[in-house]
Amino acid sequence: MGTIWTPDLTVFSGPKYQRLVSAIEQGILQKDLPHGCKLPPQRRLADALGITIGTVTRAYALAEQRGYVEARIGDGTYVNASPVPELGHAQLNMATCQQPLTDQISTLSDCLSQLAKDPAKLSQLLGYRANPLDQHQQIFHQWLYQRGIEQSVEQLVFTHGGQQAIFACLNALLSKGDVLLHEQYSYPGVRICAKQLGINSIGVPLTTEGLELARFEALVQIHQPRLVYLTLNNQNPTCIQYSDEQRLKLLELAQQYQFYIIEDDVNYCLPEEWHTPLWQLAKDLDIPRVIYISSLSKLFSGGLRQGFMLVPEALIAPIRLAIHSQCWMVSPLNVEIACLLIKKGQITANRDAIVRQRQNLCIAMGQRLGLTQRWRGLNGWLQLPEDLKAHHLVTALAAKGVLIRNGDDFNCHDNFIRLSLGGAENEAQFQHALDCIESTFQTLMQNAYSVV
CATH class of the missing domain: 1.10.10.10 (Winged helix-like DNA-binding domain superfamily/Winged helix DNA-binding domain)
Incomplete structure (x- = not known):
């Protein structure tokens, strides 16, 4: 050097x-x-x-x-070598919501090394256990309490990721032919769960504040659902955050019509973007009609399949039974790793600064291109001009090795794309991806005008 x-x-x-x-x-x-x-x-x-x-x-x-x-x-x-395989000409994934890779490898390595030096703990983790370990529940309980989310230890239920939590709720509380209401544009995994269980899923139109409440109440009156699935903190894919007025009204409707709200809070938000969950408001108002779902996948890495739920007392037994029917137990070894990360304070580490920087770069790009856009956490939701179809841009970028999501994937057919900013392994690669998106957009737009 x-x-x-x-x-x-x-x-x-x-x-x-x-x-x-x-x-x-x-x-x-x-x-x-x-x-x-x-x-x-x-x-x-x-x-x-x-x-x-x-x-x-x-x-x-x-x-x-x-x-x-x-x-x-x-x-x-x-x-000696790179700590991760070289990408070479592999695709750069801006379609999957994931944290930027910073110190996750070294942090996880430290946790595994610490665990390897504790044979007594390993022996405890390797057995079959019908119930989670008390120390694991206490660590998660205290961590959530520090974030302003109150709950009892008994209400905390571990799962293998947020997807299993969704499936367990639907499996436990709905029957074939029942109706599940959800946002019109929504996470595809919830529709997959509903289809697998023979449940009719119906989308509710969205506004910039959340649900279109008049339409929502009309659908509730017609179908009398037992469950409603919502992503209030960072709506997937639109990046809407529900207003305080919406949250209060939803709880009032849940109490009036006796349905439960599945609050999916998996999608990561920067600290300044995050809103205390509906679960807490429901607790403060003594309206126990919210099931809270979250996960460490979007906080640390996608491979850490550690999900958890906070469940009203009346639903604990059927939801635990539903999870037990899908897997004999949630791996205590996996929960232990999650607890070590929590105790180290290394869940998001220094990645917030990187996410802010990348958000700003993406917003600037969208402004240069004149796009309507909304960003929150790791995702951006951008509407393309009428002359450029989303599937043309998605296809052209894929041919260049950059993957993005078409709004069609979320049941939105209004010419939107979703960008996720965590896939690049360094800032140079991220900037290269943005340059590729911008130049491809401009080329396709010029071609569209020349055809006209």
Whole structure:
């Protein structure tokens, strides 16, 4: 290296040696530390960063343990390989909602290493268990309470992701031929669940405040549903957040017509975007008509299939039975990993800043293209001009290796696309994807005008 590599450790969390390991990992991902390059001598790096040589030594040893680097006796420490496979000409996925990859690999590695050193805990986790471990429920209970979500430990039900939670609710509380009301444009997984169970799913039109309430109440009167599925905090795919007035009215209607609201709060929001769930308002007003569903998949990574529900007491037994009918038990090993991440405070780590930056870049692109758009969390919902059809843009981008979602996937046929900003592994790759989207849009628009 021409100049000594000096990462900014303040953007990472945890002890200094762990921050340095995360910086090494990020440097390799972003090609600042290419394969085969030599890391700075430990004393020089310690002086440059203002930390002890022991901290650098410990970090280098942990990085070697994870396979990122190789220590050569008498010659120094060299970058061994990228911590994730090279993408090469693989597709860049802006169709799937996922967190940017930052320090998840190192954080998960730390959790697994910690667990590997506790044989008593491993022995406890490897057995069959009809009920979750008390310590797991306590950790989630306290974590939710700190976020302003009150519940009893007994109301907390673990699942293998949010999708299983949805299926369990429908399976437990509805029968074949019953009606499920949901948002007109909605997460496809809920319609899949309904179809599998022979349940009639009916969409309710949306406004910028939430549901079109007059139409919703009319449908409730006609069909008398027992369940209504809603994504109030970050509506998927439109990125609408329900207003306070809507939330209050929905609870009043739930009490009046005796239906339950499945509140799906899986979709990630930045802290400043997040709204205390309807579950809490229902608790404050003593209207126990909300089932709250969430997951760590959109907070940490999609592969961590740790979902959970908060369930009114009257529904705990049938919903637990429905989950038991789908899997003998929810893996305590998986829940333990989730609990370790919670205790470390590493669920979202430093990714919020990256999401904000990427949101701003996407918004600027949409403004340059003159698009109507709405962004929240990891997703954006953009309407294309009439001259450019969504499926043409989706197809053209796929041919260039950039995947986005057509609004048709969410039962919306008004020429929308959904972009998710977490798929790129670094900021250069993300900017390349945006440049590709913008140039492809402009080319297709020019072609459309030339045809006219």
